[in-house]
Amino acid sequence: VGSVSTTGLLSDGIGALASYGGDITITSTGTISTEGAFAFGVYALADFGDATVTVNDLTTLGDDAVGVLAVGNNATVNVNGALSTAGTYGAYSTGAVGVQAIAQTGYAEVNVTGSVTTSGNYSGGVYAGGYYGATINNEGAITTSGAFADAASVYSPYGAAVVVNDGAITTSGDGSRGIFARGEGGVVIDSGGTVATSGEGAAGIAATSF
Numbered sequence: 001v002g003s004v005s006t007t008g009l010l011s012d013g014i015g016a017l018a019s020y021g022g023d024i025t026i027t028s029t030g031t032i033s034t035e036g037a038f039a040f041g042v043y044a045l046a047d048f049g050d051a052t053v054t055v056n057d058l059t060t061l062g063d064d065a066v067g068v069l070a071v072g073n074n075a076t077v078n079v080n081g082a083l084s085t086a087g088t089y090g091a092y093s094t095g096a097v098g099v100q101a102i103a104q105t106g107y108a109e110v111n112v113t114g115s116v117t118t119s120g121n122y123s124g125g126v127y128a129g130g131y132y133g134a135t136i137n138n139e140g141a142i143t144t145s146g147a148f149a150d151a152a153s154v155y156s157p158y159g160a161a162v163v164v165n166d167g168a169i170t171t172s173g174d175g176s177r178g179i180f181a182r183g184e185g186g187v188v189i190d191s192g193g194t195v196a197t198s199g200e201g202a203a204g205i206a207a208t209s210f
Contacts, residue, residue: 003030012040013058023049024072032058038092039065041083046072050106056081056114063090067098067116074106075130079140081114088120088146095122095149098142103130107159111137112167121146121173124153133159133185138167138193147173147199156183161207165191174199182208 004013013032016024024044032041032055041058043066044051051072058067058081065087070077077099087096098116101108108130116125125142127150128134134154142151151169154161161183169178169191178195180203181187187207195204 001026001028001030004032006034006036006039008036008039010038011036012043014042015040016044018049019047021048022046025052027054029056031056034065035061037062037064037090038094040069041067043069044071048073050074052076054078054080055083058083060085060096061087063087063096064092064094065096066094066100069100071102071104073104075101075103075108077101077110079112079114079116083114084117085123086119087123089122095124096120097124097127099126101128103134105131107132108134109137112140112142115141115143117143118149119145121148123149125149125151127153129155131158132156135162135164138165138169141168141170143170144176145172146176148175149173150177150180152178153180154183156185158184160185160188162188163191165193165195167193169193169195171197171202172199173202175201177203177206179205182210184210
């Protein structure tokens with residue numbers, strides 16, 4: 001996919017749905033931009049299949065306008081360029097999160113070699129949630145400036161929650177953690193890069209294994 005631009009409420013850039021075990025693979029090498037509330041940059045929803053999304057440059061402007069959402073049995077998102085969102089938690093109750101990878105029965109992974117930047121309250125940078133494991137690999141930059149907007153967050157109810165940071169993770173909002181990891185199968189945080197927070201009550205790294 002090359003360049004895509006939309007303007008208006010609920011006007012997503014690229015969307016794909018698959019049912020009955022179909023897989024989804026979306027690769028964008030151009031620029032994706034949306035302007036409007038709840039106007040996602042890219043979404044891939046695979047019912048009983050795997051969802052994989054790779055993007056280059058992507059911007060959303062609007063409340064609840066998520067940058068990339070991938071949902072499937074296994075879910076993978078790769079960010080190679082500059083991804084940014086400008087919006088907060090609005091009427092549709094999602095926040096303008098940069099990236100969400102959600103694996104309903106398997107493994108979720110987000111790989112950032114470019115950058116992810118969000119500027120709204122409750123608009124986290126990158127989230128990976130996987131039933132049997134979740135990983136964020138950051139070799140670029142993840143930055144949030146809103147309140148309660150964690151930069152890198154991973155969760156797994158039955159597997160390990162892993163964050164590997166060889167880049168830069170930065171938050172400046174109150175209550176916005178740099179890294180948050182919670183995993184039933186353990187937590188692994190390997191940070192050879194930088195983690196910086198400046199807001200009140202904003203932990204640099206927080207981890208829970210239950």
